[in-house]
Amino acid sequence: MTFAWKAAGLSYNRYLSIAGRAVRRSLKEDKRIVAERRGNLDLRFSKWQGGKQGEAKNLADAQTAAAAEASA
Incomplete structure (x- = not known):
């Protein structure tokens, strides 16, 4: 059985990045700003x-x- 992210040609890290971004964008404005700041990495x-x-x-x-x- 193949996972959907693997069948789509994504790495697991890329899949997690996309899923996390989707969750952060779905939050209310005040919580979204705080979550987006946490999501930025260098x-x-x-x-x-x-x-x-x-x-x-x-x-x-x-x-x-x-x-x-x-x-x-």
Whole structure:
């Protein structure tokens, strides 16, 4: 049996992100603002090569650049 998010071609993390955004948008105005602030994350990553850590990059910026590169 395949999960719906997997059949749609989504990763589990992406599925959770979409579901969380839908829940936050359904809240009343005062609670929605507080929940949206909690939902913002600043994730960073770095690639390791030869046992050494590379430059730390912002995940959102890297995803935007990868999407632009893929559409070109």
